[in-house]
Amino acid sequence: MAGRFPPAWLDELRARSDIVQTISSYVPLKKNGKNYWGLCPFHGEKTASFSVDAEHQLYYCFGCKAGGSVFTFIQEMEHLNFYEAVELLADRAHLPLPEMLDNEDYERRRSQRERLFNANRDAARFFYDTLFSPEGAAALDYLRGRGLSDSVIRKFGLGAAPDKWQALTDHLLAKGYTLQELQQLFLTVVKPPEPATEDSPAKPQRVYDVFRNRVMFPIINQYGNVIAFSGRILEKGGERKYVNTSDTPVFNKRKNVFGANLLKKERHLDRVILVEGNLDVVSLTQFGIRGVCATLGTALTPEQAQLLKRFAPVIYLAYDGDAAGQHAILKGLEIFQSEGIPCRVLDFPAGMDPDDFIRKEGVEGFNALPVLTPEDYRVRRLREEADLSTRDGKVAYARQAISTFGGLDPLERDGFIKDLMVQTGFSRPVIEAQIAAQEAEQRQKEAENAHPNQGAPRAKKVDPLEAVGLEPADGAAATPGGARKPLSEADLKILRAEELLVSLIATGRLPGDLAQEEDFTDQELKNVYLDLKAGVSPSSLIDQAIDGDSRSRLTRLLLSPHADSTDELIAMAQDCISTIRRGGCEKKLKEIMDRLTNCTDEAEKMGLLAEYQALSASLRKL
């Protein structure tokens, strides 16, 4: 992706693509206070926590923290990349596409991530080429032995990691990637040199490939980037069956699935089928089943559930028929239901996995599999575990079964009641009385547990302090690798003030010289400050965010703060600046104090003392 759209042209397109109008065509919005509110299209909810800020042309969900500009919204709703989203809006606004610009600054921002994506793509290409070379013969035999055709192997870009220590690393280094980049991507391990010990001589630095002698599955996201790999072992032995990429700057296993690239290509899926293994995805796809994907060696996460929801109205769980699979189904149903996402269970005969099944029964058999609702499935599991030969067993079973009917309407419930009558011998009036009793108990519990403040801020004005303070440590302490270091109370206070200050400056209503670059210790906030000062609009800043987390954080910060007058805004900003400057001073004083206590050199001590006095004096003036 070389070049970029000219900023002035993008501004023109933004001005013609009003965010309130654009979002209204997808989600009904209601004006409340300064902003518009609606039900979030990105997560399941019953009260509106999705807000659209007409002044800054941003949207933000206080529930799932989705946020961004009109371009981000179209990207998310239509599964498009930035360029495609811009083209779509330009087409709707009848604005001709401009000549693209080359821009060094923009390139620099993107280049690090793009280099990482490119390295992954080159690695995938290397594995793919190896598979169809003599070195890949064993892997190819394995895949063909699993019944996979060459065409489906190519469709998924499957590959082979050679049985060598450094083949991939050497290949990628020769292409100009750095060892550090390969380490970041979890492709290469670098072991530092070790000094000699009694038992062994000194060892030099060792460098080797993470994936060796494995069948390789590239994980490609919905935007077509290779983000990670899953490598399956070829030989039976002590090693792990699957090695998966750990989280890297371009991959978070909680937020991705295997097969997302194909989901995106499918139009109008009526369901997404979630399976457990990569091979199940490939195999079902070969048989012509559309919309199949798998989680990446972990249990389903809410983030993955949200991702899948964008591709189809209902998700089918197609896990193995064994005990582990059955347990995973219950967990999965819980996650989908708590996210408000419709789900079903595909019921495989005991002990069969999707791959076994479709090979034996074919597509027709697959399409004829029973589809269970979550309640059907739970009740069936209860029945299988219940002892219906004793009265106690029947009572316990009936109680548990009734507790799963909770969300059902009377028509749906009727079938369950009839089954329960047959299974337990209780009469309909008895069962109905028990339902009423359990529901009353449930309502009582809910009333006791209800937290009045927990609901979404539907009619509530969003207080900027609260909005900014929502999760102040979120973006700030997160490093690109995803590791977090906890902030001290004092640092947190300074960070909060810096965040609020940025949101106040984004109103464009503060005097330009109020804050200074040095007031920002957080690098991302400092960049935003400089961009705002240079006249960049909040919504175009959002479009330059390096990733989703950063975009979410910036959007939250750049929502228009709630203040009635400019005087009020200025007073708030002055408050922030004084908190930041005082906090910075106090921090320095503490550092000097620490050095003083450990200092033995007299001359140095005098210097530190003088510094201490000067700082205390300036602190008093603040």
Ligand SMILES: [Zn+2]
């Ligand atoms: Zn949301």
